[in-house]
Amino acid sequence: MKPEFEARMKDLLREEYPAFEQAMKESPRRGYRINPLKTSAEEFFRLTGYPEYPTPFAQYAYYLPEQSGAGATAVHAAGLLYLQEPSAASAVSVLDPKPGMKVLDLCAAPGSKTTEIAGLMHNQGLLAANEINPGRSKILVENVERWGAENVMVLNADPAQVAESFPEYFDAVLCDAPCSGEGMFRKNPDAEKEWSPESVLSCAKRQRTILSSALNCLKPGGRLVYSTCTFSLEENEENVSWLLSEYPFMKLEPIQASFGRPGFELGSGTSMCRRIFPMDGGEGHFIASFRKETDAQASYCSALLKSEPMPRAAEDFLKQISYPYTYVHHNKVYGGTFPFVSPGTCRLLRHQVLLGEVKKDRFEPDHALFLSSDHPFPVKMELQDSEVRPYLSGMTIPCTGKGYTAVCWHGHALGFGKADGAILKNRYPKELRLK
């Protein structure tokens, strides 16, 4: 540990410091969540043979066994699991999103909390996932797609733009802010190299700007959950105190949780927040929960988008699967479980589910259609275990069927291909292929 970091942690933790120091010498805890949109715990453990070792932080969350190789296997490609640092799942447990709500995940990439929220919403309501960084926002799209969520729009915008486009729109907002990452030092020792007391202060300042946008997106009566994966007071309880004094209509709420420990009390009720340290079974997290209490009752309705007519080629193809809402724009056809709302001035990367595109009067389905959780494609083929790697590497597979076909492993689609009665031409996306 850097001496300055060590001194700050001693000051913060006092008599608890030896436990922290000891925990920092131990191996990091790794975790994953099961996808409730696609599988059950019973099926998951039968398919993987993993030991069932739940974490205290969230529903569907488990510690990862050593040497699982989970990232490269069919369960990952089919979107049955998401690898996530165990304590990071705690913020969504506090947010407690429900089916039918309108939820914003403001700092969302790579998507561990977005997929967790989507899992709890069961494709009902709207989840907007925003990421400011263009490169990271593409990874977010990939992860949402593999998860199979059908009600997620992905935005790539500055939080201020999101607030301008969706004023007082959401029932719940998660602000999982960029931070100095002190809770990542055990997992990723390189993260500590970039740390300094100055970087803590600049993160705290940036978090205040992001928080101001976050609360503007929240409708009256709505709930804002603020989280970081760092330990500094400046980025956590001090920012909470700042928000309470700057925006008196924001009220701090107690967090009822069986994990972690209370926040440090700064005189504004900040012991109602929750903290997790490495000696609490995860790497480290901070969570605060606020309610927006204003006299205003009305909340904003985002404009609905007007679809272009459904192209004939798409209409014929889509008889095979029917979504509650469809939207056509520039020959691209989208399906979803929530009406298609305007992204305002935000750059839009994903509109619920991209079903496919009409090219030269032919409809070409998209990978996302096949990975969707609630609308399985009816024409399928089942892979043998030995065929999974070849398929995920982009190779052709023997197949006696004809036409577009979902390629499945134990009934779960990994992707698709086009069969000609003898072989299936592989349409697994090039950028996802195993090397």
Ligand SMILES: C[S@@+](CC[C@H](N)C(=O)[O-])C[C@H]1O[C@@H](n2cnc3c(N)ncnc32)[C@H](O)[C@@H]1O
């Ligand atoms: C802690 S990470 C989010 C992790 C994500 N919620 C998850 O669970 O996978 C914070 C994110 O905020 C983004 N970010 C960086 N600067 C930002 C800013 N000024 N405004 C909003 N987001 C920012 C980062 O690119 C990063 O993806």
